[in-house]
Amino acid sequence: MDPVIVVGAGPVGLTLALALARHSVPTVVLDEGPGKDEQRPARTVVLREDTGALVERLAGHSFGGQESGARWGGWRSLRRKQLMRELTFSDEAPAPLHVPQHVLTGALRAAIADERLIKVAVESKLDSLEQDAGGLTAHTRGPKDTWWRGSYLVGCDGPRSTVRKLLDIRFPGRxxxxxxxxxxxxxxxxxxxxxxxxxxxxxxxxxxxxxxxxxxxxxxxxxxxxxxxxxxxxxxxxxxxxxxxxxxxxxxxxxxxxxxxxxxxxVHHRLARRWRVGRAFLAGDAAHLLGALGTQGLDEGLRDADNLAWKLAIAWHHGARESLLDSYQAERRAGVAARLRAADQSLPVLRGGGGLRSYVPGTARGHDTLLTDGHVGRGPLGAPGTYAESPLAPEPSDSAVAVGTEPGAPVTDVQVTAPDGSFVQLRDRLGLGHLLVVLVAPGTVVWERRHWVSAGIMPRLAAAVSALPHRAELLVAESYPGAPAHSVLLVRPDGHLVTALSGVRPAELYAAAEAALGGAARPDGAARSDRSDRPGKQESGAGASKAVGGTRPAE
The missing domain is CATH 3.30.9.10 (D-Amino Acid Oxidase, subunit A, domain 2)
Incomplete structure (x- = not known):
């Protein structure tokens, strides 16, 4: 099958390519530039706990130990000469990661250089795109004009996105x-x-x-x-x-x-009307612009990549589930729109100044809380979004139990026992192309896995996991915030909680997994023709595992 074409070699495009490779999907990255980034110390990014962990996992090292990268020890807010608020970061309240953008992209490029599934085509500027029932054909100009054949295409090419313009998608905003x-x-x-x-x-x-x-x-x-x-x-x-x-x-x-x-x-605030047209998608600054009041647009772009990668991987390996691919726009656009609404509602209050507001007791501290939330990644301005209204959410079940994570929200990173008996962090098992099933079993940490893997409810749960409609990994946690003993958590490949069940419920677990995967795949694996706004030229050889122009990302 043809590779996924990623247009743009900024942090979002490089992260998406690495995430797809982790799912064993080949990609071609079309880089308009020369393959390296200008060093600009004043152009930095602040990443929250989830996005910092994502890029560190994909790049294979800690940016906090990199030259020019730092995790803050604390945060303080001042107003005139008064200390308004002081925060200390810890393991329970992780610090944001602050790093120059060229350091981030340099590390991602270095990781890509060792990845056989990714081909980067430098000095390749996209100028045309056509879709058909079997894939896409893209043309780039540069030292050599080249035609590329792909199964899907993702525009990560920034605010002036060529992909967005070729798809004729509006980009309204402020x-x-x-x-x-x-x-x-x-x-x-x-x-x-x-x-x-x-x-x-x-x-x-x-x-x-x-x-x-x-x-x-x-x-x-x-x-x-x-x-x-x-x-x-x-x-x-x-x-x-x-x-x-x-x-x-x-x-x-x-x-x-x-x-x-x-x-x-x-800072501009804009939101693309659509994020999907047939087999083409938008991500990062091509899909949205935000960043007022301390918020970080790159955070949301990296979350786009994490959300889309596993869905494209399922479509690439097993055939297109249209509801699963459509859920990318439903989940991510709604999350970014909520962030933009929160910022737009806060801006008049925080930036208006004067008037009665300046005499209302407590106003200054309330303003400080809003700004701090945006900068450190908390509250409606800064916290990772949840997918509570996702079309992938399962039907309500009497077997569901409440835990410290709401359905649709990112799971807490706890220590778990892997199938080989080793102790790992839950976040380390994300992005590997499979669902995660986590059993909360207090007391198991003091025993080797071989002593309890065949005891109690484990055999029944293992059988239920092996019968799920998609590959899943069974993990065991000593505890999870707010979870009663013997709770079973179903987690998506991007780390968002699907549901938590009370005990082993094979039927409910299967139904929740099926819902999280968007339902059954189409037999022909094709994208719906009515999703594309543009007529495409018909080409043969859509199933060939090569890109037109002589490139071959993977055998």
Whole structure:
């Protein structure tokens, strides 16, 4: 079968290609650039617990130990001269991962270089796309004009997405919701390793809000919120901001600093009308733009990749389940839309200023809570979305039990016993192409698996797992937050909880797994023809496992 074509070699496209390879699906990545990224210390990304773990799992190492990458030790919020809030991160409250984008993409590219299922075609700019009943044909221009044949195509090609334009998908929204002046510099601040948000700083020219976020090796990224329109950020004006801010934080005198990079970051809020047309999909900035109030658009793009990879893998290996492929848009677009609504509802309150709000007791602390949530990844502005209204949700069951994770939400990362008897983290078993079934069995941790694997309810549960409509791995946990003993959790390949059942319920477990997979596959494995807006040219050889143009990602 033809490979999946991924258009765009940014963090989302590279992550999707690696995730598909983990599911044994070959990909061709069409990279418009030369195959490497410009080093811009001021262009950084902040990843939450789930997305940081995803890229570390796929890249095969910890970015926290990388040069220029850092996990924050804490967070503090200031308003004028008052400390409003202080947080300390821990294993129970994991710190965000802050890393320059070129470091992230460099590590993902290095992982791809060792992956035989992925071919990267550099200097290949997409300029046409056609669909037919058996797949897609894409044409790229560059040093060599090339035709590529694929089973599916995903546009991860950014805000000006060529894929989105070729599919004629509207991209409505708001322009310049926020503007920030940005500087990356090496210096010493009174809060080593801690991020901070300072609202209404008391020094002259401090503006309304400045954020300082640490990186490795004494490097900081500073962001100053700019007025919505009109202010031109000249190099001299930015140096004045830097000196005044550092002096304000360091007792009145500017400490020594080395300026590494500067820029202006403009935040837009947009959401594509559709994320799927036939065999073509959108992900990342091609599908949505967000980032006001401390939220991170890349977080959502990486969640797009994680959500779509396992669904495409099932379609590639076993035939298209249309409801499963449609669920990508239903789940991810709804999640991003909720994040955008939360930001749009908060913006007038947080950025309006003045009026009666400024005299209402408690308002400042409420504003601080909203902003902190966006920056550290909590609440409606920052927490990972849930798929409670997903079309893949199973029917309600009397056997379902409540646990610390709502159905549709990401599971908590607990230690589990794998089939070989080893102790691993639950998150390490994600993204391998199969469902996870987790039995909560207190007391098992003190015994070797061979002593209890054939005792009690285990044989019956193992039989039920082996009868599921898709390959599943049976894991055992000593405990899970809020779960009674002998609870059975069904988890999707992307780590979202399908359901939790009381004891071994083979029929209910099977029904929940079937629902999570989108129902039965079509016998012919073909995408519905009425999903495509464009007439496609008919081609033979749709089942060939090669890309047109002589490339062969996998044998």
């Amino acid at each position: 322009t310049a919701v926020e503007r920030h002046a940005v500087a990356a510099l090496r210096t010493e601040l009174p809060w080593p390793g801690e991020a901070l948000l300072h609202r209404m700083p008391p020094w002259r020219g401090g503006g309304t809000e400045v954020t300082g976020r640490p990186l490795a090796d004494g490097v900081w990224r500073l962001d100053w919120l700019l007025p919505p329109r009109g202010e031109l950020v000249t190099p001299d004006a930015l140096v004045v901001r830097i000196r005044e801010t550092l002096a304000g934080w360091c007792g009145g005198s500017t400490p020594p600093y080395e300026l590494l990079d500067t820029g202006v970051h403009t």
